[in-house]
Amino acid sequence: MSKNAGVRTLILLRHGQTEWNAVDRMQGQIDTDLTELGRRQAKEAARELVSRNAIALIASDLKRAHDTALALSEHAEIPVVLDPRLRETSLGDWEGLTHLEVDSDYPGARVAWRLDAHYRPPNGESKLEVGARALPLVRELFAERQDWPGRTIILVAHGGLIAALTAALLDLPPQNWPALGGLANTSWVQLSSHGPGIDQPGWRLDVWNAAAKVAPDVL
Template sequence: MSKYAGVRTLILLRHGQTEWNAVDRMQGRIDTDLTELGRHQAKEAARELVSRKAIAIVSSDLRRAYDTAVALADHTALTVRSDPRLRETSLGRWEGLNHREVDAEYPGARAEWRLNADYVPPGGESKLEVGARALPVVRELYAERQDWPGHTIILVAHGGLIAALTAALLDLPPANWPCLGGLANASWVQLSGHGPTIDRPGWRLDVWNAAAKVAPDVL
């Protein structure tokens, strides 16, 4: 028997590029579409991840994530289940603004947001709140999927959500949440659960910001 037979592998895949990503516009809950490059990135990530032999794919219901998840599912016999708890952080009044506009209207706020998991963008939600709403998705899968040990489950979501969920799974102190930086489009995080029970899952961070390299200048 493999020494990994009892290990639960969890991959968190960020969606491919959108037009808003390309111009540093804050998306949050706004439902944007993948660019042609983003669709290509999703297909490349799918080709890389299909070897993991996932047993389930769960996605944010926002189009940019869901379409990325479908690109992955097209390489498998799986269907995509959507879950709104995997949506990106609500950025409130920042949504639709680019970085320069946010900095002009709210000086110093983006820096505080990056460094403080408690910080709430005006009308939005904090990173701690994002982690708290996403964590039950994994706990439910842990309880429901008795076939998970020795296999992989893939969640497809957003950079902010993935960072917050990873910090929550690792039970990092809030002051340490900023140590998990940003994720490139169509990159992924891998965690492995070595613990015996849902209350002692023993999550370890194996991989951060891995990607199938797609050079935009050759497309």
């Protein structure tokens, strides 16, 4: 028996590039489209991840994540299941603004947001709230997918959501959440659960910000 026979592997993949990513515009839950580069990135990531023995593919219902997941689905021949709990952080009044506009209108706020998991953009969500929104999905998969041990589940989502969910799964203290930095487009995170069950999952962070490297795309 493989030494990993009982290990549940979870891959969290960020969507491909959008036009708004390219110009540093805050997307949040606004539904934007992939660029041509973003679609190429999705196909490259799919070729890289198809060998991961995946049994399920679940995506945010925002188009940029759904379309990225469809590229994986074509390679892995697994249907895409959409789940709105995987949507990006709601950025409230910041959505649609560029980074420079946010810095001009709300001096110091983006720095505070990056460094404080409790910080909530005006009419938006804190990182802690985003983690709490997504965590039940993984707990449900733990309970329902008896075929998960020894295999992989892939979630396709957004940079802020992935960082928050990772911190929540690892049960990091809120002051340590900023240790998980930004993710490039179609980069992924890999976690593995080595614990005895849902109440003691024993999550480990195996990989952070891995990429198939189609093109320079650094945040």
